[in-house]
Amino acid sequence: MPAIYKEALRPISERVSDLLSRMTAEEKFAQMHAYWLILSSDGNHRERTDLSDEFAGVTEQAGLTERLKLGIGQITRPLGTHIVDAKEGVRAANRLQKTLVEETRLGIPALFHEECLVGLLCKDATLYPSSLNYGSTWDVDLIERAAAAIGNEARSTGCHQGLAPVLDVSRDVRWGRTEETFGEDPWLVGMMATHYVKGLQGRNRDLLATLKHYVGHSFSEGARNHAPVHLGFCELNDTFLLPFEMAVKLANAGSVMPAYHDIDNQPGHSDEFLLTTLLREQWGFDGLIVADYGGVSLLHQHHGISHDAAESAALAFNAGLDVELPKDDCARHLGQAVERGLITMAKVDEIVARVLKEKFRLGLFEHPYRDENGVALQTESTKQIAREVATRSITMLENDGTLPLKGPLRVAVIGPTADDPLALLSGYSFPVHLIISDMLEQTSQVVTPLEALRECLGSDNVSYAKGCHIIEKRMAGAPVFPGDSGGKPMQSSPVSNDVSLIPDAVKIAQQSDVVVLCVGDLSGLFQSGTVGEGSDTDSLVLPGVQQQLLDELIQTGKPVVVVMTGGRPYNLGGQEDKVAALLMAWAPGQEGGHAIADVLTGRAEPGGRLVVSIPKSAGAMPYYYNHKLKSGGTPFAFHFGSRYPFGFGKTWTEFDYSPLQFSQENVAIDDGIVSVSITVRNSGTVAGSEVVQLYVHDKVASMVRPIQELKAFQRVHLEPGASAQLTFSVPTDMLNFTRRNGDRVVEPGEFEVRIGASSGDIRSAGVIRVSGDTRVIAGKWRMVSHCEVSTSDSYIA
Template sequence: MLHRNANAGFPLTLRLTQKNGREDRQFRNRGGACFRYACPSSGPASLLAAIARAVRRPFEDFLLAMSHPYQDPSRPNSERVSDLLARMTIEEKIAQMHAFWLILSESGDHRTRSDSFTGASDQAQLQNRLKLGLGQITRPLGSHSVDPVSGVRALNHLQKFLREETRLGIPALSHEECLVGVMTRGGTMFPSALNYGTTWNPELIEKVATAIGTEARSLGCHQGLAPVLDVSRDVRWGRTEETFGEDPYLIGVLATRYVRGLQGDKRDLLATLKHYVGHSFSEGARNHAPVHLGPRELNDIFLLPFEMAVKQANAGSVMPAYHDVDNEPAHSSHYLLTEVLRNQWGFDGLIVADYVGVSLLYQHHGVAADPAEAAALSFNAGLDVELPGDDCAAHLREALARGQITEAKIDEIVSRVLTEKFRLGLFENPFVDENKIDLQNDNAKALALQVAEESFVLLENDGILPLAPDSGKKIAVIGPTADDPLAMVGGYSFPVHLIISDMTSETSEIVTPLQGLRKVYGDAAIRHAPGCVILAQRKAGSPVFPGDVTDGSTLNLESPVSRDTSLIDAAVQAARESDVAIVFVGDLAGLFQTGTVGEGSDTDSLNLPGVQQQLLEAVVATGKPVIAVITGGRPYILNGLEHKLAALAMAFAPGQRAGDAIANVLSGTASPSGRLVVSVPKSVGAMPYFYNHKLKSAGTPIAFHFGSRYPFGHGIGYTSFSYSGLSVEQSELDIETGEIVASFDIRNEGGRAGVEVAQLYVRDELASAVRPVKELKAFARVALDAGETARVTFRVPVDMLNLTNAAHRRIVEPGVFELQIGPSSADVPLQAKVNVTGQVRELGRLWRMESTSSINRR
């Protein structure tokens, strides 16, 4: 007896059970239609004939439809890939090597997305192109403000078409942005990646990524374009907000945890490591600009986090960057994409292009003559999928005819794409249940609050903080970011990202500082005055690429940043009428100069944008105690005001629970425990500046503007800690198996509980290559009650003392290494030395990459 499933067209896995001599089966034909039937166990031939009659298809056709090995989930993936690949035409293979960026419709009336940045696929030919199949669908829910249920239905409709109305029924892989939460309407908006870093809490970031993965999976997302592993070198760079900071080891640890959390144990959601590699050390800190790096520094600093995430977390995808390194574009670098990633590290996932990165090979870099050659260069180098569309992949037939790429290379690439689709289970489960969409759940919102609290960095405090809610003080809440929800989130949050397309989105989930402070202190205690605005209007339209202007050398564009001072007087009056002023200053994230920080929103100054410095000076001049809180995507300098403030803090971009977190810390409900992961330079003239520089970076003679006012690792709380009792288990370490074991005491000397972040740095005293003045090798968050002491032990494998030699290999050399332990890179009260003995050793693929810590409270 045969029954057609009520959800016909939604393919389900073949199931076979036997009960009382009868078989209960569920079957999917080539078109994807689902049937369920029960019949006596009378043999396969009569069974298939009965099914064929029921579905009104010829027996031979139905038998053929069910006989392909690639359709059988019980077969090994390698066998399924080989079978499917052998059945594909060259056009169907090429279709798996690119994406389409579409505005999907529940009715199936999909349309191509078009703008000056991404270009567009041919709308007229879209249906015919889709019949060939599709490798990926670009941001189906993240490209516009669509209700999640409607978006999921539209995505299911596309997958249904691909399964039922294409010759081979290959589903598409769906990707979304997800660095600070899945970037779709209704997704939880977590704090920025800089905030992730300043928590110094890998376990928390793994939980955050797990929560993001839950939301992404519930929307049918198979690949998330995160995390960003760029190592900050120059905070003028707009994308500083997307980084975990300026230390490669800390970034590598956090990246490993983020990837593990996002992907889960099964790697059923691919994390994407980007931007591979060196993107953050661009010429002049400008977006897309060339990178001037030698292979040793590239490996020691910039490749390290990627290597850690690939080897330790089995990252599923990597995205090359837009720039060139030593005149070789990353998108066409066989050395980076194949030799390093696949051959040396054993990476087995997908390499996907950054948006239009393949096109830029002929449009900007000038290493390809046209789209066909650009595609050939990228795919021969190691690329698997062009994103976000088919600008160049569509021309691969032409590249084949010219001999610029071979069909064998295309088969190799398509095999990797199909392998991931089979491994992810897309053929068996291409659809998502619209009734199980899981956004903004209590766990995700609680994690967003915890990250915002733990990433709050207190830099100065004369004792005014914490400011008790029952103090009776009148509080002036001042500043352009005090009540602007978009000032609390990063450029890759959904509402900010939409600005580039002149669209808006709901921001009701974002709690501003003003709202948070009113909750804690009450409306009657608060006087609010914005004081100024940063941008009078948020809009797209700035030139993006060099080719967008006729002659960059004579370019004369006006800054959109407001210089209006008319609101300052009212802010000063509010401060005079209050007991204390809390001034919120900073920047606004926005892509391509729709903001003052973010992708394509680089800066030439580290002064606060617009007239915020004048506002802050005017409020300080009232003589009232001033607490300044800097929000945004990079640190700023206050030109001497730092030490005239009662307190100074950096909250960066604290996400949707920003106001709650800031109010909790300022009131003392939560303790400030964030520590800087980007140094705050004394002057923009110090740029590029980072703590792990080389000795000669200071210049000769040393420039007066060099150095950091608030260094990497710095941050204070509402109590104080002391360090003592350093002991090193062994001063002589074997170069093969040795491990630094350093133990010391931390005591909470104050009258309230707090969190200290203990840090261990190493300095190589004599090496075969120039080394940084110090490098972070271990860290631990230590929570202590008032008067409590803990014994902290760090274990650092000798492998972590490596450097890169002239052959581009990691080696460990014998010699003396100085250990420096303390609360920041510039404050290291405990020091010792160890001597590594033996012969120079080249590290193998699986070298020991991480230190460990243990904490014993007394």
């Protein structure tokens, strides 16, 4: 008679209980961590060791074969760690899984995880646009489709958990990881994240999405990587926890990853209130909490709240952690922690039960292997979705009528990002993430703006000059430990100051009818680039000598169309009024060149809208549209504010708005709906789409509230002269905020409802009264607004 845990028809709880009763302490500890291996199909696996291990705090160990006999919780990035053909990678992963299933005492399979924020991070997978592009589409259904496509590629390679999405709410664009965020509005981030999770996980949650970085990571001191976060719980809950709560409650997210920083001196990896009380007990989260890479060892190495690895492991696991990633630097000392009384075996059993439950639920015991012939990457459908996201996200900030490009033109394509495939990718794409290797050969599927424009306009009509470099040679080696407390001295900036290429670019511009100048930054981890994880900045000036290149091109008198790509917005040194047009394309992925060319030539409209405000200067940072009234100082500082605010984006046409109308001007606080209608008309001569945005301002509250907050939006596409009536329904629950005692409440009173084309372009406003007694919001509450569109002359885009 087989063991109960091997009987597939038994209830999962019985299988977990039976297996747990058979496990030794060491076998239990093994389920609480991962191994980061270079896998081989011949079974000669080896541990990954390179410079990045210095950051993760891991050390090479001997006897991998012996340690694998105990089993393992997870395998870290089997295909995303090195350059390996996906089919061979699956074959190697199957070989390791065979060892675990057939050659260990209990036969417990491993769970494989990969990065998948902008596509599966492995060789030949589709390279999607960045999260800023996702957000800039203002299209949650499109992002759900993109995430579903990413999930399908991941499943085909045997991946069980994806380390995405990022729910950090942007506060300061100097932060290198801004490129990984959906934007600066917490509710929009929550909506995008919820749909990303739904798409990635599928209906059966057979691939775990991982919400990160829990929580407040993006509001770090000085916008520096890992820096402390200074937040009280009210703001933490209203701004930074909200997206996580939405993704847990609305999308049943399967995993959560704590962040590296500390909040008010409490590191995220040891915060029992956030990991257990709030996440599990109050929100009902039932998945796995996995450490950010090396995050447990940083409790003693950086934060200094424990003496050694055993104590760090005890702190993290007692707080609520389930699995240490990427290795077992601290978890391998759990036996010592138990002996010292730092953690109990009862707590270990509780954690291991959760890990085993998820493995049973995912079907790993019945289906531990993946068909190597079933790998499906880079299909026509995935490329089409990537192109659609890239195109729909491109945001036009300026246009004097030069765009779209018409007629036979001599076009000079200039700039360091015009023909660099890596410039279109963000930090968690495969070629950029492994930048220490020669990855240009891995970018053959990337279409650059130069290539796409030559295809659209004809090679004879397009000339090219690089103009300048951003970084002449991409290198790793920046110290990732603190540089002023015993770590390595900081390296010098890799950014190029070479101006020798500018004269040739000016000459080519003078021979053209119009200049398309491609500028921006290069994503790269830990200062191997100018944006990305560990690549923070102190300035919003274009990196290197790109501003000088722009200035000299403008002096030629030729119309200069600026296309900015990258992971954060930059200023143009006051030249915004002098350029012919300005497009934000962010990091548009492998199809980005096609998307840019389609918008430049009018084959597609610039449908994107900003999800991060572009501050006037670095001195305005941190800046975000939903700030408090007093944020700008008294009097308001000259440098405060944004030329291009949240929600902004021009199109080929213009739209008129009617005065808004409420269905009723007094709404009950308990179960009320704020219902408001407005008519939008395309007053231009060409078809186009508008993203109609609804903001709310709480006029008088018991706590200080932001000047306005996004509560609803809807995109409509209208033919010239056509109009559409939009009726928004906003539940009164969404008018809540957090009081000092930690409760979310809705207070009665007056709320100003504002509808417009952006946070800075409000077209109509009105006041509605919410009546009743103050209500505490708890458990499941109404988090989502809706919009109905009625007209025969429009369609929802």
